[in-house]
Amino acid sequence: MSSKSTQNSKDKEYKPDxxxxxxxxxxxxxxxxxxxxxxxxxxxxxxxxxxxxxxSEHILFYGPPGLGKTTLAYLIAKHTNxxxxxxxxxxxxxxxxxxxxxxxxxxxxxxxxxEIHRLNKSIEEVLYPAMESGVLDIIIGKGPSARTIQLELPxxxxxxxxxxxSMLSSPLRSRFSGGIHRLEFYTEREIEKIIDRxxxxxxxxxxxxxxxxxxxxxxxxxxxANYLLKRCRDYCQVHKVNMNKENVMKTLEMLDIDEVGLxxxxxxxxxxxxxxxxxxxxxxxxxxxxxxxxxxxxxxFNEPYLIQLGFIERTSRGRVATLAAYSHIGKEPPxxxxxxxxx
Numbered sequence: 075m076s077s078k079s080t081q082n083s084k085d086k087e088y089k090p091d092x093x094x095x096x097x098x099x100x101x102x103x104x105x106x107x108x109x110x111x112x113x114x115x116x117x118x119x120x121x122x123x124x125x126x127x128x129x130s131e132h133i134l135f136y137g138p139p140g141l142g143k144t145t146l147a148y149l150i151a152k153h154t155n156x157x158x159x160x161x162x163x164x165x166x167x168x169x170x171x172x173x174x175x176x177x178x179x180x181x182x183x184x185x186x187x188x189e190i191h192r193l194n195k196s197i198e199e200v201l202y203p204a205m206e207s208g209v210l211d212i213i214i215g216k217g218p219s220a221r222t223i224q225l226e227l228p229x230x231x232x233x234x235x236x237x238x239x240s241m242l243s244s245p246l247r248s249r250f251s252g253g254i255h256r257l258e259f260y261t262e263r264e265i266e267k268i269i270d271r272x273x274x275x276x277x278x279x280x281x282x283x284x285x286x287x288x289x290x291x292x293x294x295x296x297x298x299a300n301y302l303l304k305r306c307r308d309y310c311q312v313h314k315v316n317m318n319k320e321n322v323m324k325t326l327e328m329l330d331i332d333e334v335g336l337x338x339x340x341x342x343x344x345x346x347x348x349x350x351x352x353x354x355x356x357x358x359x360x361x362x363x364x365x366x367x368x369x370x371x372x373x374x375f376n377e378p379y380l381i382q383l384g385f386i387e388r389t390s391r392g393r394v395a396t397l398a399a400y401s402h403i404g405k406e407p408p409x410x411x412x413x414x415x416x417x
Contacts, residue, residue, distance in 0.1 A: 131252030140297030143235035163192030181228040190234040191241035259294035283319030355392035
C-alpha cells in the first residue's frame with residue numbers, strides 16, 4: 075500500500091467529531107424545528123429592519139440550557155448576512171475587555187453574549203450607552219483629573235442569552251427593545267423530527283421505533299436528544315447491529331436513562347426523598363447532603379426536570395414527592411401525602 079493511501083486510511087480512521095455539533099445545528103429557518111411563536115416575531119423584526127436598511131434592535135433569549143438560544147443567534151446572523159462575534163459573560167472580566175470587543179465591531183455586526191447574567195455590574199453600566207445610544211464612554215485618568223471621552227460605535231445588534239433571567243438587572247433587561255423571548259420545552263413530536271433530521275446528517279439508519287424511544291427520554295430538549303442519538307449510534311456501530319428500538323433501549327439502559335428520561339442522579343434524588351425522608355418535606359441542603367452532592371447541582375440540574383414531570387413539589391417546608399413520583403418508582407404513597415403537599 076502506498077504511503078498516500080496509508081495516510082488517507084489514517085485520516086479516515088481518526089477523523090475527529092469536533093465539528094459535529096456545528097453540523098447538527100440548523101442552518102435555515104425551515105430546519106429549525108419548534109419555537110414557532112419566536113420565529114414569527116423574529117421574522118417581522120428582521121424583515122422590518124431590512125426594509126428600513128438598519129440593524130435590528132437588541133434581542134434577549136432566555137430559558138433552560140439546550141433549547142436553541144445560540145442556534146437562533148446564528149440563524150439571525152445568516153438571515154441578515156451579518157458577521158457574528160461570540161463571547162460570554164464570564165469571559166468579559168474587565169471593562170477593557172468589553173471596550174475591545176465593541177470597538178472591533180463593524181457596521182451591521184451581531185454581538186452574541188451567552189450567559190449574560192454573569193456580567194459584572196460595572197461592565198453592565200458600560201454596555202447601557204452602547205446599546206441605547208451607540209457610544210462607548212471611556213474614563214481616562216483617576217481622581218479630579220479624570221475625564222470621560224465618548225467613542226462612536228458602528229450600528230450593531232446585541233443578542234444575549236441567559237438561563238437565569240432573574241439575575242439580570244432591570245436597566246439591562248429594558249434595553250432589549252427588539253424583544254425578550256422565552257424558549258419553551260419541545261413536544262415529543264418536535265423532538266422526533268429533530269432526531270430524524272440529525273439521523274440523516276449522521277448517516278444513521280434508524281427506524282421509527284428507535285426515534286420514538288430516544289424522543290421519549292430526551293427531556294424535551296434538542297441537545298439531550300442529539301446526545302442520546304450519538305451514543306446509540308456509537309453502541310450500534312461498535313456492536314455491528316441495526317439501530318432499532320431494542321438496541322436503543324439497551325444503549326439507554328447502559329447510560330442509566332430510564333423510560334421518562336431520568337438520569338441515575340435524578341433517580342437517586344427521587345428515591346432518597348421517598349425512601350430516606352418518607353417523601354418529605356425536606357430542605358434542599360439536607361437532601362443534597364444526604365446524597366453527597368452540592369445543593370446548587372440538585373437545584374439547577376436535577377430539580378427542574380423532576381418538577382417539570384410533576385415528581386417533586388416545592389413547599390414552604392421543603393421538597394415533597396408527589397403521587398406521580400411514588401407511582402414511577404412503584405411504591406405506595408403515604409396516607410398523609412395530600413397534607414404534605416398543601417403545607
